[in-house]
Amino acid sequence: MSGVRGWAFIATLAVCLCCSSLLVHGQITHPDEVSALRAIKKSLKDPMNNLKNWRQGDPCTSNWTGVLCFNTTENDGYLHVQELQLLNMNLSGTLSPELGQLSYMEILDFMWNKISGSIPKEIGNITSLELLLLNGNQLTGPLPEELGYLPELNRIQIDQNQISGSLPKSFAFLNKTKHFHMNNNSISGQIPPEISRLPSLVHLLLDNNNLSGYLPPELSELPNLLILQLDNNNFNRTTIPASYGNMTKLLKLSLRNCSLQGPIPDLSSIPNLGYLDLSFNNLQGSIPPNRLSDNITTIDMSDNNLYGPIPENFSGLYYLQKLLLENNSLNGSVSSTIWENVTSRHTETLTLDFRNNLLTNISGSLNLPPNVTISLQGNPVCKASNQINSVFCGSLKGGSDTYTNSTNTTTNCTIQSCPESEGYEYVPASPVPCSCAAPLWVGYRLKSPGFSDFRPYENLFEEYLTSGLNLALYQLVINSFIWEEGPRLKMYLKLFPNNSYIFNTSELERIIGMFTGWSIPDSDIFGPYELINITLVGPYKNEIVVTSSSGLSTASLAGIVLGAIACAVILSAIIFVIITRSHMRKQQAFSRKRQSSRIPIKIDGVKGFNFEEMALATNNFSTQIGQGGYGKVYKGILADGTVVAIKRAQEGSLQGDKEFLTEIELLSRLHHRNLVSLLGYCDEESEQMLVYEFMENGTVRDHISAKSEKPLSFTMRLRVALGSAKGILYLHTEVTPPVFHRDIKSSNILLDSKFTAKVADFGLSKLAPVPDIEGTLPGHVSTVVKGTPGYLDPEYFLTHKLTDKSDVYSLGVVYLELLTGMQPISHGKNIVREVNMAYQSGIIFSVMDERMGSYPSECAEKFAKLALKCCQDETDARPSMAEVVREIENIIPMMLESDATATGSMGSNPQKKVTPPSSPSTEMNPYVSSDIYGSDLVSGVVPTITPR
Structure with a gap:
């Protein structure tokens, strides 16, 4: 089949050289749409070469990377694009405005890629559009008004972007x-x-x-x-x-x-x-006494200001899985009728969370069924009797939120007869014992399910999905599921062929087409779904699956070949010459690249490594320690024993040789004790890697997160604040031309073996403005907004004008993280707004991280005031980086004075601090205040450097 397709393409190409439009199925594709498709393809970046075989007129195809669909319909004597699906293909780039020229299109599907930029308003011209599927990308900017005038639009999915x-x-x-x-x-x-x-x-x-x-x-x-x-x-x-x-x-x-x-x-x-x-929320009053629907599975009214009794109408709810009322002011008694007779219910378990209320009594039976989980911890009732305390007042046990099916074999079946290494496995519920087949793997997610526990609905889901796909029940196996934020239920499914070793091509076409065409009906209880991926492995890995009814028939192929044969014969020699010369040019270019890659360009202070050295240092890249936007990070040991961190660029991050070497030259000129040092690089074998000094203690975020086992003390956090500020001040004032970082965040500030803070990751750095020919220095750089949500300077985000104060804002957010331990954005709350409200209300200590131990309240308050000043919305209201450094250096002597006041002398107990109200003392970090000083503002740094 692939050979016939190849000849069909050559014949079509020959005809294309004779005319301006495309011949497809014996007809001409509209010339405006041909040019639009070329523009669309050009605007996309395809690091995995998924589009290399994209040819106008091809039907939909699926391979292990994702789904590519180009489908056409006939109208007014031309063929017009009807579907354009590029699902999960690792594409970046932007959406071309020429999409608006595909005026007959019904499905536009670019889900699960890395496409950035804004949504073109021209999409509003596609009046036939029914499905607009752009979720799971990196799109920014506003939603165009023009989208509201699509008369046939059935579904708009733009979730998980940055709109x-x-x-x-x-x-x-x-x-x-x-x-x-x-x-x-x-x-x-x-x-x-x-x-x-x-x-x-x-x-x-x-x-x-x-x-x-x-x-x-x-x-x-x-x-x-x-x-x-x-x-x-x-x-x-x-x-x-x-x-x-x-x-x-x-x-x-x-x-x-x-x-x-x-x-x-x-x-x-x-x-x-x-x-x-x-x-x-901040809901007040009592819980309404009227009974909710008998279909209710989940009731969550926790963390409000509710008072009054818990109504008895929560009793006898057949489907109830969770009743969560914790952290309110509910009072009175709790009726045992809520959990009695739970064994007759639909649910496997019932979770009742009544913690931290004012409940005084349990009315009725104290016998708790084994499948009921309840906690009254933090209520007066827990002091009533030992029996109540032991049964009802313990910590709440979490329910199962994950599941993995590890049973791939059937009892009494010989594993060797089912070659698992080749992608085959036993079909668990097959009516034929020891039936062996190759499954189709599907990533699937319920976006808004109507329950909290999936287990009671598992069988119902299997019936729903197999019925929707027209499969037998035994053909579906839920391999795993996990609850994600939302809450959303992500699962991996295995679909087995019916009474066969593998799916035939037509059945694969049908199944994949039903997923990508949203042909499976929605369910009330399971809600909307989304396809994450379809993975073709094992015997399917080389399969090219046609998932459209408009695929090329044999007659169509014959028509194309016969219609183009005359032109093909005439042009065959020309094509041969073109291909031959192109092949020779590629070979020569590849040879030149290989030759040049063996001779690294000399850059002072930075060593050039070859690919073999990097592979050896990382044990063939098996020592991954992190991953970022640039690519994966590996721990490596060089031949001389030096421990390093190696950043390996992923496909989408590769630069041209000139740009890569320019960046290395820039990084090689940056030397400061508070910047991570670049030691070397590798640029060969189509690989780009940067070799940095290894930072033993990881990121600042690691040490202030809730999961950290050894959180930093206040003294250490102030030390981190000063070190990071000095590193950024160096970039702003000691480098010529200055450098704006524009992605400062707690995960980009690393800690060495002595917990010295060093700023890292200059992949997004931007050279600051330089004086023009008349000596005038602009105050900003106009650039596309890049950075991390929660840290972005709001004025930079709105105006695209990057200044040194943009870095000040981001560092201010890091300072608030150091003070509170909170994340910049969490559950819809912004750290700047939350801390500012606490500061204005005079309760700043209530949001400070209790895990950093005791500290001088005056020092902490001054540090909080500085952080909030850095996070002012107006650029001019923020301090300069020099002022930030100076202010922190002024706070440090106050800490020493506090030590002296508290202990009588600095030497008697250098770690003792004054504890502010509501801040419990914990064990201090073994680094004393004198460690904070480090180098002075400009001492110890490399003098002003001019570019070579």
């Missing part, structure tokens, strides 16, 4: 749209009430954004809405509209961590409500 700006009001015109999946972005502003006009909308997923304003009561007017998920936004302490109790079709309402206040509305009139999450 900003507000929701366009024009979306109110998308009358056929059923699915809005826009979660995990940076969308801001008010939810337009006009969205309530959408007659077809069933799923509205806007969680994990920056939405604000109020919750529109008008959303209750959506006639077919099943899922409303808005977690982790900030709705300015508004109330939940009472009208939400009238959403009679609603299955799931999730408003976790949305800054909501006021009472919980009566939701008892929603007949099929299965999932309710109102946790981490």
Whole structure:
């Protein structure tokens, strides 16, 4: 088949040389679309060469890397692009505005790539578009208003990008749209009430954004809405509209961590409500006494300000899996009817979390069924009797959130007869004993399931999916599943052929086509799904699967060949010459590259290594210790015994030789005790690697995270703050021309064996502006915004003007991390806003990290004030890096004075500190205050360096 396709392509190519359009299936592709496709392909970067065989007119194909689909339809005498699917193909680059010229397209699918830039407004010209699938990329910028005028759009998925700006009001015109999946972005502003006009909308997923304003009561007017998920936004302490109790079709309402206040509305009139999450808000009042839907699986009202009793209407809920009411002010007694008769329920387990309330009694039986997990810890009832304390007041046990099926063989079957090493395995539930077959692996995710525990629904899911795929039940095996943030349920499935060793090509076509064409119907309980990947391994690894009904038939192939044969004969000699010369040029270029790669260019202070040396140092790259945007990081030991960190560029990060050597030359000129030193590089065998000094104690983030077993003391954190500031000050003032880092974060500040802080990762660095011909020095560099969310200077983000104060802002965020241990962005909360509110309210010590031990309160407060000043929105309001260094150096003597006051002398106990209110003392880090000083501001650094 591949040979026939090859000859068909040569014949088509011959015809293309004779005319300006493409001949496909004996017809001509519209010339405007031909040029548009060329522009689209050019705008994409394809490090894995997935598009090398992309030819206009090919049907959809799938291989181990992903799915590539180019499908056409006939109209007005031409062929027009109907589907363009480039799923999970490791593509980067941008989306070309020429997409708008594919005016007959119905499916635009670029999911799970690394595409950046904005969404072209020209997509709004594709009036036939039904599926717009862009999730899982790196897209930025606002949503174009033009998308709201796509009359046929059924599904828009832009989740898991970096989209900003507000929701366009024009979306109110998308009358056929059923699915809005826009979660995990940076969308801001008010939810337009006009969205309530959408007659077809069933799923509205806007969680994990920056939405604000109020919750529109008008959303209750959506006639077919099943899922409303808005977690982790900030709705300015508004109330939940009472009208939400009238959403009679609603299955799931999730408003976790949305800054909501006021009472919980009566939701008892929603007949099929299965999932309710109102946790981490400021809701007040009592829990409504009316009984919720009998279909409810999850009720989470934890971390609010609720009071009053726990209603007995939580009893007898057949499907209930979790009732979470912890961290409120609920009082009175707890009725045992909530957990009695749990063995007659649908659920395998029931989790009841009532911790940290004001509950005083348990009414009814104290017998707890074995499949019920409950905790009343932190309530007065736990002091009542030893029996209650031992059974009901322990720590809450977590339920199972992962599962892996490790059973690949069948009892009494000989493993040798089923060659597992070749991708075959026994079919666990096959009606034929010891049946051996090769499975198709599918990565699959439930984006908003209506339950908290999957196990009771596992069989129902298998029935649902096999029915949707038209497979026998035994053909599906859930190999593993794991709960992810959202919560979302990610799973890996194995699909086995029916009474055969392998799937035939037509069956593969059908199954893959159903996944990529979203032909599997949605389920109320399982909610919307998404395809992550389809992996063809074992006997399928070389399979090219046609997943479209418009594939080339034998007659079509014959038509192409016969129609093009005359032109092909005439041009065959020309083609042969072109190919031969091209091949020779490639061979010569490759030979030159190999030859040049063996002779590294000399750069003072930096050693050139060959590929073999790097492979030997890393035991053939088996010593990975990290991974970043540039590529993987390996620990290595050079021939002379030096321990190093080796950054190996991934395909998408490779630079041209000139750019790579220019960056090495820049890095080689940067020398400071608070910068990670570049020791060498490798540039050969299509590989680019940077060799750095090895930092034994990892990143600052490692030592201040909640998982750290040995958190840094306050003294050490101040030392880190000063060292990192000095390193950045050197970049700003001691290098000519100056360098802006633009990706400062706690994971880019490393610690050596003595815990000296060193700034790392200059992959995003930008040379600062230099004086123009008249000697005028611009105050900024205009550049594309790059960096890490949570650390980005907001003014740089808005104006694209990078200044030295952009680094100051990022470092200020790191300082807040050092003080609090929090992450820059977590559950929709921003560290700058949270700490600033605590500081303004006079409760700054309440957010400081208790794990850093005791410390002088005045020093910590001054450090917090400096960090917040660095994080001012206005550039001019921030201090310079020199002022930052000076301020920290002024705090250090205050610590020494505090030591002297507390101990009577510096030498008697140099580690004792003054403990601020509410800050418990813990064991101090064995580094005393005198270690903080290090070098002076400019002493010990290399003098001003001018470029060679």
